[in-house]
Amino acid sequence: MNPEMAIYAGQSLAIPLTLVLAGLTALFIPIITRRDDSTPGLVILTSSLILLTFFPSSGTAFISMFSGALTLSPFTNYLWPFFLAALAFTALISLHARDGKPGSGEYYFLLSMAALGLIFMVSAGELLTIFIAVELLSVCLYALAAINRSPTGAEAGYKYFLLGSFGTGMLVMGFALVYGTTGTLNLDAIKLALAPGLPFHPLTSAGFIFLIAGFSFKVALVPFHMWVPDVYEGSPTPVSAFMGAAVKAGGIVVLYRLFAITAGAPQFREIFWALAVITMVLGNLMALPQHNLKRLLAYSSVSHAGYIVTGFFGGSEGLKAALFYLVVYAAATIGAFAVVAALEKDERGVMVKDLAGLSGRHPYLAAAMTLFILSLAGIPPLAGFFGKFYVFTAALRGGCTWLVVIALLMSAVSAYYYLRVLVAMYMEHEPAALEAAPSRAMGLALSLLALIVTALGIFSGPLLRLAQSAAIF
Amino acid sequence: MPFEHLLVLSFVLFTLAAAGFLTHKNIIVLLMFAELMLNAANIALVAFSKFSGALEPQVFVLMVFAVAAAEAGVGLAIVILLARSLKTLNIDTVKNLRG
Structure with a gap:
């Protein structure tokens, strides 16, 4: 040395x-x-x-x-x-x-x-x-x-x-x-x-x-x-x-x-293939009937693990995409949980219906939550979209067409439960009980994370180059 | 004792421990079965060490002991916390959290 x-x-x-x-x-x-x-x-x-x-x-x-x-x-x-x-x-x-x-x-x-x-x-x-x-x-x-x-x-x-x-x-x-x-x-x-x-x-x-x-x-x-x-x-x-x-x-x-x-060994490729498919399908389907926001995010995190495993099949291109995905997914997930932390008062937790009318009472909190949820759902131009785009393209080049088809279908399914959160925040106006008082630390964390989720979508180049240089294994 | 016998003992013990883990209802017994799984794996490591003459697996076993002790420490603390709020040791009463 x-x-x-x-x-x-x-x-x-x-x-x-x-x-x-x-x-x-x-x-x-x-x-x-x-x-x-x-x-x-x-x-x-x-x-x-x-x-x-x-x-x-x-x-x-x-x-x-x-x-x-x-x-x-x-x-x-x-x-x-x-x-x-x-x-x-x-x-x-x-x-x-x-x-x-x-x-x-x-x-x-x-x-x-x-x-x-x-x-x-x-x-x-x-x-x-x-x-x-x-x-x-x-x-x-x-x-x-x-x-x-x-x-x-x-x-x-x-x-x-x-x-x-x-x-x-x-x-x-x-x-x-x-x-x-x-x-x-x-x-x-x-x-x-x-x-x-x-x-x-x-x-x-x-x-x-x-x-x-x-x-x-x-x-x-x-x-x-x-x-x-x-x-x-x-x-x-x-x-x-x-x-x-x-x-x-x-x-x-x-x-x-x-x-x-x-x-x-080909049989291990098949094991990972099967794990990715069941994870994406069941993770998303089980998220559909959830009412508690933390449980919903938990199932969403299960299904995102499935998307990332999809990237494994794309060789070094796939690893690069998976590394990029990990960062954008982490930013959105920490952000979404931070919003829950800002809203929760007691052991009961935060239900999706508790978010009703949040956009009126706490417009900034609602806007940050919107960015995180849309990024998790993979809506352009947010970072989550590019994460999914790179992972799925890499898996497609690796020859896993069916895996990508299933992943795309399940992403479409996931839009339903993500959008339910947005609908509650913006379209429902009932006098809900939850009052948030985000502290300064929370405000700082939320604004930084919202910035990351947006900036990595519009300028994904620098992080992608970092992931590229890291993906030699 | 031949190396194969040790390995078979390890697999049988591991299977029994896993089966016991999946069927028992007592909060503390479950913890014991989890420890038993670790020890079954330890026997396999020692068997491989006997077979190859290498010392690495024995070091691994010592590490597993240390880690299992730390895990059991945290685990028992959590069990005490749980038993205080439940007033029983039956696993079927642990169901506050569900979707």
Whole structure:
């Protein structure tokens, strides 16, 4: 490793270390000062912003550290800032939602450790690193789901924990089988050990099926999505936003690596094909009858995972499109959950009919929600449209015509439940009970996210070029 | 003991644990079955280590122990929280959240 690369590796390692320090600071400040105020949130917010500002980028270098356990690549250059930005936005929304609630030190500590897990997950070069990163992420999220100590929070945390540990069991079995039949934990070496063209050893296939099932739990692909609506509904809304945007992205990245490793065997292509189709069809159909806004967004996030998996079939073009999609989808999802957080008052949550007449009482809130919903629905000229456009074009070039036809049909279906939200906000005028008082932090987050969703639609070039340079794997 | 026997033990234990997880109703018993799944996978890792002589899988097993302990810690905290609000340990009473 030449000196320049060594400096870059050191600078990059400073990012997770700073995150740990920031998390610990956030944890201990309320204990020392004996006050529950917004200081821990501000600590996490400023440190993630500082890390984003001074993010070291090395262009196209591939660096392998700790005997291959961690790798730095253009891929991590793209995803680390994405996770840091997701953390910053979640912290910003949480400042509003957690005002005056006890335990904010633990909350922000767990949030930054979850982001740390994501950062390690996407830069893992070994199965062991992936396992530890996934568990760091999951354990933090179980606790975050139940952090309000309310009955619904406990139920959400319990359901997430139970299905998550079932998923973990499958993951460890998968790791064991893949290791046992290939003789290595290193991802690149595993790919080399699986000779292209030859059928896999049955135990190897079983191992990969366990791994795909385990990560489908984390990403919430149908039929492994049962926990999603309940957990998203019962968790604190900023946590749901973080799960929907950042956690999903981390899982998708690991699924893509599994897809790339198993690409030599046609039956695995078929498994991913089937997962994408069921996820898009059922995710969208189950979203139709939802009345609770958080449940609706949860099912919408399930179906978006299906669209992203569609992009896997487009080769490196598809990966580029999927990376672009992850960012535009995350911006719209965090935004939509932020609007829910601004509106919700109690445990009951926000129903779609509660939005009636929102455009009259809170025109800016309604306008921001419109942008996020239209972007999720994929209406031009917003970013969501271009995300879908690039993903579907790439899959089409990869020869998956039927997959794209189904995806387009299901996008049309999704317009129905997205538009229901808009109809409630703009066309129904009943004196609804919900009164919002968005704080300044919430206003800032909403305007920034609305700006991102619009700007990435009109000027998608720069982000697309970044995704292009990251999509060499 | 031959390596195949260990592997078969691991698969049988894993299947039993998964089946128990899917059929039982007690909140804490479910947690135990999830731990049992992890330990079944651990046996498979150790079997592969015995077969190849490599030490990596044994390191993996130690990591799984550590992670399982952390997971159980958070899990039990959540179970206590839930049991306080439900006053029972039957999983069928956990149904406040549904669409």
